Amino acid sequence: MVAIPSKHKSLTLLAGVLIAQLLLLAVQIKRDSRGRLIRVWAISAAYPFERSGAWGFGKVRGVWTHYFALLTTERENEALRIENDALKLTISQLQGRATEAERLGALLSFKQSHEKVPMVGGRVIAASAGTASRTIEIDRGEHDGIKRNMAVITPDGAVGKVIEVYGNTAQVLLLTDKEGGAGAMLLNTRTQGPVGGTGEPLMQMKYVATDEKVAVGEKIVTSGMDRIFPRDIPIGTVVEVKPGNPFKLIRVQPAAKLDRLETVIVLLTQEPVEFKSEAGQGEQTGAANAATPAAQNATPAAAEKP
Amino acid sequence: MNETYELRGGETHIEVHKFFPGAVVLVAAAALVFQAMAPVYFPKLSILDLPLLVTIYFGLSRRNPSTGLLLGMVIGLAQDALSGPTVPLGFYGIGKTVIGYLASSIGARLDTEHPAARFALIFSFFVVHQAVLVLVRRLLLAQPEAWFNLHLAIAAGVNALLGTVLFLGMDRLRRSS
Numbered sequence: 001m002v003a004i005p006s007k008h009k010s011l012t013l014l015a016g017v018l019i020a021q022l023l024l025l026a027v028q029i030k031r032d033s034r035g036r037l038i039r040v041w042a043i044s045a046a047y048p049f050e051r052s053g054a055w056g057f058g059k060v061r062g063v064w065t066h067y068f069a070l071l072t073t074e075r076e077n078e079a080l081r082i083e084n085d086a087l088k089l090t091i092s093q094l095q096g097r098a099t100e101a102e103r104l105g106a107l108l109s110f111k112q113s114h115e116k117v118p119m120v121g122g123r124v125i126a127a128s129a130g131t132a133s134r135t136i137e138i139d140r141g142e143h144d145g146i147k148r149n150m151a152v153i154t155p156d157g158a159v160g161k162v163i164e165v166y167g168n169t170a171q172v173l174l175l176t177d178k179e180g181g182a183g184a185m186l187l188n189t190r191t192q193g194p195v196g197g198t199g200e201p202l203m204q205m206k207y208v209a210t211d212e213k214v215a216v217g218e219k220i221v222t223s224g225m226d227r228i229f230p231r232d233i234p235i236g237t238v239v240e241v242k243p244g245n246p247f248k249l250i251r252v253q254p255a256a257k258l259d260r261l262e263t264v265i266v267l268l269t270q271e272p273v274e275f276k277s278e279a280g281q282g283e284q285t286g287a288a289n290a291a292t293p294a295a296q297n298a299t300p301a302a303a304e305k306p
Numbered sequence: 307m308n309e310t311y312e313l314r315g316g317e318t319h320i321e322v323h324k325f326f327p328g329a330v331v332l333v334a335a336a337a338l339v340f341q342a343m344a345p346v347y348f349p350k351l352s353i354l355d356l357p358l359l360v361t362i363y364f365g366l367s368r369r370n371p372s373t374g375l376l377l378g379m380v381i382g383l384a385q386d387a388l389s390g391p392t393v394p395l396g397f398y399g400i401g402k403t404v405i406g407y408l409a410s411s412i413g414a415r416l417d418t419e420h421p422a423a424r425f426a427l428i429f430s431f432f433v434v435h436q437a438v439l440v441l442v443r444r445l446l447l448a449q450p451e452a453w454f455n456l457h458l459a460i461a462a463g464v465n466a467l468l469g470t471v472l473f474l475g476m477d478r479l480r481r482s483s
Contacts, residue, residue, distance in 0.1 A: 009372065010370075010371030010372040010375065010407065010411075011371075013371075013372050013375060013376075014371070014375050014403065014404075014407045017375055017376070017379050017403050018400060018403060018404070021379065021383075021395075021396035021399045021400045021403065022396065022400065022446075024394075024395050024396040024399070025394050025395070025396040025397065025400070025442070025446050026446070028394035028395060028396075029394055029446055029447060031448065037446060
């Protein structure tokens with residue numbers, strides 16, 4: 001015990017008595033909505049210690065957690081990595097499904113908007129094994145009413161024609177194959193000329209006279225002269241025009257995405273198909289086709305090699 | 307407590323007074339009862355603070371700060387208890403504890419027997435007492451109250467005058483040496 005000098009004893013006693021009475025007052029006084037004053041004082045007095053204690057405890061715990069208690073971290077990391085990989089895979093699958101749903105939606109929409117045209121949708125299940133040919137195999141065949149030389153399209157444009165039919169599958173020769181092609185014409189000038197594949201991503205429009213005006217960016221559609229494709233189905237866009245003798249050298253970018261086909265439509269007839277995306281040109285289709293019944297009776301083999 | 311003796315500090319010569327047994331208790335109790343009852347019949351007497359005067363008197367006479375502050379505390383707490391539920395215990399207790407301590411501390415250093423000195427001291431102690439009460443009201447009770455006004459000045463004067471007279475009568479309770 002620390003001895004209190006006698007001259008300070010009364011002062012100490014005064015302080016003690018005053019503090020005791022202050023506490024007595026604090027116990028009795030009740031502040032509005034804040035409880036008794038003694039409680040307010042107690043909380044106010046304890047707050048700095050509580051706060052500093054919580055801060056210190058948090059720091060200590062943080063140091064412990066981040067620097068010492070890392071025994072399970074590696075396991076957690078591994079588990080998280082596995083989970084992350086699984087999630088990435090799931091996301092990828094979902095994205096694929098979303099894309100497929102979008103594509104199927106477009107296909108369905110196309111079919112619904114052409115209800116009167118007999119057609120059947122098919123999924124691409126295989127492609128040509130080498131670069132020498134450009135063909136695909138679809139999961140529709142003879143049982144679905146598919147026959148050789150039927151036109152294969154997508155909502156974007158012409159794809160190719162059926163070259164072999166089996167019970168449940170069929171092979172399709174793409175327009176970009178060296179042996180592929182379609183009767184075509186320039187959309188604006190209605191200049192006709194076959195479009196054929198070169199074995200490369202771009203196609204070539206042939207037999208267009210040098211004096212014909214052909215502009216880069218001009219659309220090319222089917223002419224219907226090949227007896228395979230109905231008239232006015234988009235084939236592609238002119239990307240390069242070179243003068244030649246006696247014909248121009250015209251390179252064409254396919255309208256359909258031939259390098260990433262997943263679903264296609266096989267037209268079971270040569271009835272005209274209206275492509276609304278082609279800026280109203282489709283409206284002419286029916287009339288144009290109706291005006292050329294003779295053309296529809298021509299042999300499909302004519303389109304195999306323009 | 308039954309003797310009269312002298313404090314000698316340097317050149318000062320101050321007498322410490324003792325009182326008849328029970329005198330302090332009886333006087334304090336009488337002051338408290340009077341303070342509690344008188345305003346009921348004579349409202350204007352509420353201006354008086356007899357417990358304060360008793361605290362001052364015994365503080366000045368006993369000249370022991372410890373007993374002075376304890377006596378002030380007891381008288382103040384008793385006054386709180388008699389003042390009803392609106393006055394929390396410790397309100398007057400704190401004020402009279404401070405006054406008891408100051409009175410006995412000053413009484414140990416100064417000769418406070420002269421009526422003029424007593425008047426001045428009582429007036430001053432009344433003001434200090436009032437200041438402590440206002441402080442407690444403002445800080446603890448959160449009740450606004452004026453530090454000082456004319457009414458309090460008059461009350462201080464009246465109490466000082468009454469105290470000066472009463473002290474002369476209470477001097478008779480001292481035991482002769």
